Amino acid sequence: MVKRFPGIVANDHVDFTLRRGEVHALIGENGAGKTRLMNMLAGVQRPEEGEIFVHDKAIQIRSHRDADPWGIAMVHQELMLAEALTVAENVALGLRNLKWQIRCSSIERSIEEQSRVLGFDIDPRAYVWHLSIGQRQRVERLRALMRGVRILWLDEPAALLSPDEKVLDVHEVHACGDKGFEALRHISCKVFAGEILGVAGVSGNGQRELADVFRGMRPTTSGRITLCGNDVTHATPARYLRAGLAYIPENRRTQEAVTSLSLAENLAQKTYRHPPIAKRWGLWRKEMRSFARRLVDTFHVQAVSLQQPAGHLFSGNLQRLILARELSHPISLLLAAQPTRGLDFAAS
Structure with a gap:
């Protein structure tokens, strides 16, 4: 052949x-x-x-x-x-x-x-x-x-995942920072289903660049990344999402929340293309509000109403809102940068 x-x-x-x-x-x-x-x-x-x-x-x-x-x-x-x-x-x-x-x-x-x-x-x-x-x-x-x-x-x-199978496999990844200098060198790790991997270090030692690489926002200069068996080394953020990645950002107001949209619209960002919210020519607003109400109640997001702009939430509540949205659909890997920032002790 x-x-x-x-x-x-x-x-x-x-x-x-x-x-x-x-x-x-x-x-x-x-x-x-x-x-x-x-x-x-x-x-x-x-x-x-x-x-x-x-x-x-x-x-x-x-x-x-x-x-x-x-x-x-x-x-x-x-x-x-x-x-x-x-x-x-x-x-x-x-x-x-x-x-x-x-x-x-x-x-x-x-x-x-x-x-x-x-x-x-x-x-x-x-x-x-x-x-x-x-x-x-x-x-x-x-x-x-x-x-x-x-x-x-x-x-x-x-x-095809099983409890002892790799979800994330990172091998010898290198990447540059915003100024063009190398920020990540020889990064290798493996995460299996059910595991929690923590990355610790002094601020500015490449944590932000690493998170950007793992969600398709920063290109690698060498190395290989596989997510759920799929090679995503040079994948777009949309492909990372389809592969099962969920992301909680360090700066939630500027990265993952659309502060001018309502709580209901923010919560539906990952699911609005699918039933029951999606319909042929638009969105079922009633289903969107019902979906948002369940998430707000489950994750104890304190808000005046579902139509309240997300930008009016205090930092802890905004973090809960993002967490609720990211966990509202099936995922394979949750990437969290400073996940407890702004949360009270009980929520953490």
Whole structure:
């Protein structure tokens, strides 16, 4: 198999043989062509040269539709789920020979049965946007297996979290400060599910730069960062958010709170694109207020009303507001800079 791009050969005459019942691991550094090879074998991209044989028969895989009849599927590193739909509805999108009338109850029962067999804890009626990153990848695998696949490609399968699996892996990261001088050198750490890692030091020793790197606001000059199995070394802040990062800033008035917006609007910033707040042409204000009321009550945010501008809150209450918003949706990692600043003893 050969795959070329302008100025680079991603896959140079790669040979690969797979037999029934085998499990293969493809290992290589970033940019080695691992994902490109799987994309060609799954019909996502086309090779410039080479042939694919299934059961000794030469086939052409020009798209995933060509791969599907041969029982070939792929779980991508960037998950391909519709967040506004339920687990059952996402699974239904991948099934073959669906009739015009879809019986969700039948699909839900099948998901529950398959989940028990595989040891997955998945609610078929849950909306995907409610699920953690690890649960979403389980849904992707389940969807592929329920289609009766015989060959399953898994891109970065380590994103499926278990209690002893790495959430964050930082290796030899270097980064510069605002003036162009190196602020971080040889930073390496690992955080596993359920762990709390504290970083201590004299103010000005790179804590702010480190937080910026971990949320995609400051580029690294070298090193590698993976979050839930996804390489996010050069990712945008939006991609960090999709990977499951939540962030509590050191300066909450200028970084994470929109002080001119109401409490309800601030609390909905991470969830307004999804039901029940989202609707086809706008937002359900009633649902937004109900959502905000639950968070305000749960996190004891002291405010006159939900329409009060966030900038009118005192520092401790503003911190509670941000904490409530960041924990209002499924996350994999919480990054907190000075998390107890301004909070009273009970809230801390």
